[in-house]
Amino acid sequence: MARDWRKLDESDVRVRPGKGTRPRSKRRPAHSDAVTAMVVGKDRGRWTCAVEADPDRIVVAMRARELGRTPVVVGDIVDLVGDTTGAVDTLARIVRVADRTSVLRRTADDTDPFERVVVANAAQLLIVCALADPPPRSGFIDRCLVAAYAGGLEPVLCLTKADLADPAPLLAGYADLDLPVVVTRHDADPAELRERLTDRVSALVGHSGVGKSTLVNRLVPDAFRRTGEVSAVGKGKHTSVTAVALPLPDGGWVVDTPGIRSFGLAHIEPDDIVAAFGEFVAAAEECPPGCGHRGAPDDPDCYLDTVVESGDARPGRLASLRRLLASRAGADDAPDRNSDDQTI
Numbered sequence: 001m002a003r004d005w006r007k008l009d010e011s012d013v014r015v016r017p018g019k020g021t022r023p024r025s026k027r028r029p030a031h032s033d034a035v036t037a038m039v040v041g042k043d044r045g046r047w048t049c050a051v052e053a054d055p056d057r058i059v060v061a062m063r064a065r066e067l068g069r070t071p072v073v074v075g076d077i078v079d080l081v082g083d084t085t086g087a088v089d090t091l092a093r094i095v096r097v098a099d100r101t102s103v104l105r106r107t108a109d110d111t112d113p114f115e116r117v118v119v120a121n122a123a124q125l126l127i128v129c130a131l132a133d134p135p136p137r138s139g140f141i142d143r144c145l146v147a148a149y150a151g152g153l154e155p156v157l158c159l160t161k162a163d164l165a166d167p168a169p170l171l172a173g174y175a176d177l178d179l180p181v182v183v184t185r186h187d188a189d190p191a192e193l194r195e196r197l198t199d200r201v202s203a204l205v206g207h208s209g210v211g212k213s214t215l216v217n218r219l220v221p222d223a224f225r226r227t228g229e230v231s232a233v234g235k236g237k238h239t240s241v242t243a244v245a246l247p248l249p250d251g252g253w254v255v256d257t258p259g260i261r262s263f264g265l266a267h268i269e270p271d272d273i274v275a276a277f278g279e280f281v282a283a284a285e286e287c288p289p290g291c292g293h294r295g296a297p298d299d300p301d302c303y304l305d306t307v308v309e310s311g312d313a314r315p316g317r318l319a320s321l322r323r324l325l326a327s328r329a330g331a332d333d334a335p336d337r338n339s340d341d342q343t344i
């Protein structure tokens, strides 16, 4: 797919006048001795990094001055210099952040007006949703899908508590999305899920009570020990928004996102979502400028209907695409909807 994920980072590159903008001509040494690492945790100006993404080579690092305020988040691939032994009380320096292949943003909130990237480079977004207790909310799933498609992550729907309810009715609503689905229950080994996650970086999202911790504990047997040891994140009420990457025993990482209640959708353009529906991309270019692709009555001249009329796409695909476009629009257009709909 011809998407350029780097453009997703535009809104992070805020021009800061004064101190942050140094002349580019003053080149630093190339740091040829740098080692590559993945950021697995972040806590008050310290980043926990796994050298070569090896969970047994943990190094704590600070951000080198030359990076200024360049955002560095969990999942980022960075270059480290200085003491990279990981020995107690040593501190390495992050001197470079690699271009991101995907971004998951959290939405702006009262205390912070900027939408910020919370997880970088995750290949998948695992949308964890219970089949019952609490009941599933398709609005939540749709908004996660939008965040995934727009951020360049492959969404995977994980339906938990299958011992309590049949997944079929819920799945009927997603059949046209060609979405990978795994169904789990606490009294069965999550073998299929484990296989999907192995050797990849997957961000996890789900409401409180859906069984996310139950799953993580099964997938990462020493999850709690590790989170406590590595970065002490998520403790105390002032560490409100954070993410932590946990290593899977057979390779790969799951990134838990505790405290992240909603994803930033406001910046997403309709065409970002259309890009995830390949059969409609060419037609979208024939639409009037600024078309929201919602169809009549909002966008009466939308060209996407012609793809279905000519038999090149299933009607259900267009309906699903438009449902997602509507859920994105809801982020901007319906500030007075009830809080359950606003908070995903």
Ligand SMILES: Nc1nc2c(ncn2[C@@H]2O[C@H](COP(=O)(O)OP(=O)(O)OP(=O)(O)O)[C@@H](O)[C@H]2O)c(=O)[nH]1
Pocket: 160, 161, 162, 163, 164, 184, 185, 186, 187, 206, 207, 208, 209, 210, 211, 212, 213, 214, 215
């Ligand atoms: N019946 C049933 N109950 C489950 C299943 N998985 C988890 N639960 C229960 O659901 C409740 C919530 O599970 P957690 O794993 O704590 O859910 P969570 O999503 O991590 O919720 P928070 O810790 O609040 O973020 C617990 O009482 C679990 O025992 C399941 O597959 N079936």
Ligand SMILES: [Zn+2]
Pocket: 284, 287, 288, 291, 292, 293, 294, 299, 301, 302, 303, 304
């Ligand atoms: Zn259109």
